[in-house]
Amino acid sequence: MSVAETIRDDVAGERGFQSDIPDRVLHIDDVHKSFAGLHALSNVDLDVRQGETHAIIGPNGAGKSTLLNVCVGRIEPDRGAVVFDGDALTGKSPHEINQLGVARVFQTPEVFLDLSVLENVMVPALSRRDGHFKLNPFTAFSGETEIRDEAEAVIADVGLKNRIHMTASSLSRGDKRRLELAMGLIQHPKLLLLDEPTAGMARHDTNATIDLLRKIKERGMTKVIIEHDMHVVFSLADRISVLAGGRIIAQGSPEEIKNNPKVKEAYLGEEQV
Amino acid sequence: MLGTFSRSDWLLLVIFSAVVLTLPWTLEPIGAAYPDLLQKFAIYGIFAVGFNILFGLTGYLSFGHAAFLGVGSYAAVWSFKLLTMNVLPALALSIAIAGVFALLIGYISLRRAGIYFSILTLAFAQMSYNLAYSVLTPITNGETGLQVRAIRKSAEVSLRDGDVRIIDQALGIPEVGVPITNLFGMKMSGYPGFYFCAVLLIVCFFIAMCISRSNFGMMLKAIKSNQNRLNYTGIHTRPYLIAAFVISGMYAGLAGSLLSITDPIAGAERMQWTASGEVVLMTILGGAGTLVGPVLGAGLIKYAEQKVSSWNEGILHGAFSFLPEPVQDFVVEFFSFFVGEGWHLTLGLMFMIIVIFLPGGVMEGFRRLRRAFANGASPPPRPVATTTPIAERD
Secondary structure, X not given: OOHHHHHHHHHHHHHOOOOOOOOEEEEEEEEEEEEOOEEEEEEEEEEEEOOOEEEEEOOOOXXXXXXXXXXXXXXXXXXXXXXXXXXEOOOOOHHHHHHOOEEEEOOOOOOOOOOEHHHHHHHHHHHHHHOOOOOOOOOEHHHOHXXXXXXXXXXXXXXXXXXXXXXXXXOOHHHHHHHHHHHHHOOOOOEEEEEOOOOOOOHHHHHHHHHHHHHHHHOOOEEEEEOOOHHHXXXXXXXXXXXXXXXXXXXXXXXXXXXXXXXXHHHHOHHHO | OHHHOOHHHHHHHHHHHHHHHOHHHHOHHHOOOXXXXXXXXXXXXXXXXXXXXXXXXXXXXXXXXXXXXXXXXXXXXXXXXXXXXXXXXXXXXXXXXXXXXXXXXXXXXXXXXXXXHHHHXXXXXXXXXXXXXXXXXXXHOHHHOEEOOOEOOOXXXXXXXXXXXXXXXXXXXXXXXXXXXXXXXXXXXXXXHHHHHHHHHHHHXXXXXXXXXXXXXXXXXXXXXXXXXXXXXXXXXXXHHHHHHHHHXXXXXXXXXXXXXXXXXXXXXXXXXXXXXXXXXXXXXXXOOOOOHHHHHHHHHHHHHHHHHHOOHHHHHHHOOOOOHHHHHHHHHHHHHHOHHHHXXXXXXXXXXXXXXXXXXXXXXXXXXXXXXHHHHOOOOOOOOOOOOHHHHO
């Protein structure tokens, strides 16, 4: 039995959680995280199933981004475990987590500002193909035609075809978000974590992003989305978890969440539901 | 790799090679066409090109690269003392030892980034410098410096007073007078020494060009641009940084070796922090991150060091002889602060002007000139790029 399985089953056994959910890809188990006495995350349990789009919603300061940071190794939890596809992510470095098949799209665009749009997308593709380190000082970057073709297709998918040779620093914030999305998509991750992927986009671009994410879903990619825009959440999510004050207060289908009184009280507000 | 070089890459390589190989003629008008200075242009050009692989591509500023220059110099002289006066084993030994040394220092220093990395490398280099003057005197010969000697006649003579040169003795190569470094009999001083350094500079430039255009080079540029993002992209940045540091250290070791090849004496002053600072100046002055810039910067600084430092009031009077005498005296008095021993003042001013007005170094100046000429010839096209809405792509 692997360490991850041991952690998972021990914790599940102690706390009476289901450890046999079919097709479970991501299992967040009793995660705690405090910052200077402030409980950012408390007893957080979450399961994400293969191929689903799982939205995490909650008011500002609910702990959504902290939870994503715990998943990608940016923040070490005080307690609890994150298990992805049988591997414990807790304690792993961000590059190891990415190599296991978890990619992240950041809330604030994190791109390579000095590189072109094409180079920005080719770098993650090389990482996927060559692993975390490959000493190849005599392999020409310009000779990577297969990777370049694939990158061009993904860049066209996110609508940046006309800006392919521009440096990332010259893109607008919305375009940087698209570029980030392309950087995540080119890796064909098993799990894509999206932190407010449509923030800073105009409505028609938001709708286009929704279409794109739906299309990805058809390819079977599992996604976790943090989003404030309820239009995006209810357009994409198969299941929704609601975080408030660092705790999961509700989980279920979009319909169940819409009708959940706790959610109405904590987040959505009567008039929106 | 070669198949993917563009026409402009080949053109750059050919022009660079032609310029380097014709320096003995082209530098004649400015009085810089003598072997000693030409050798320094090529050697420090190699040092700067290597330094640029680390600083220019990754943005990691090492203040301790002179340590590798010193290690390369000592290794080369030891090769002359123990093995042969032929320069090839000296080159190989210097590059290998500098590489191992760089691996050790890089492994520790690259645990930190930014100013902490710079300070760590500076500390290591200063430790090396002080060790060379103190406890390592049996290896470095302290303040006197390590020199080649005639082959010792008896085993009783210490290594400090006589060399062994096992390979030369085994091959029965005769030695008359002061031992001279050679490449299969061709002496490595004067113009042959310069051409040897020049060919190595071209080879080093070519390798740096390959690295810059490679997948590895792209990862180094991505580290400089956003190292944090690269980690989340699945890349373990530390091995890339260590590799760049070691390659850069090997370039410095090669440069140090060439210093000993053209003048077979190695002293600890080559490891001093001022030498580390000099290569930083060369790279920034020429243009960090560019291929040609560091070589240009090295040439400018070595020219200033050799020529401006040799100017005196007599030369200044000659240069300003067209002025009326009272004005001439004032001007000469003023400029005398900047020549001779005051050449560092000239270098400092030159550096300040470049950094303030041309942060990208001399190469940025060339780029601006080219743009100005291009714009003068035809008005710049208006940007027409627009974002394609995602929905329209289908």
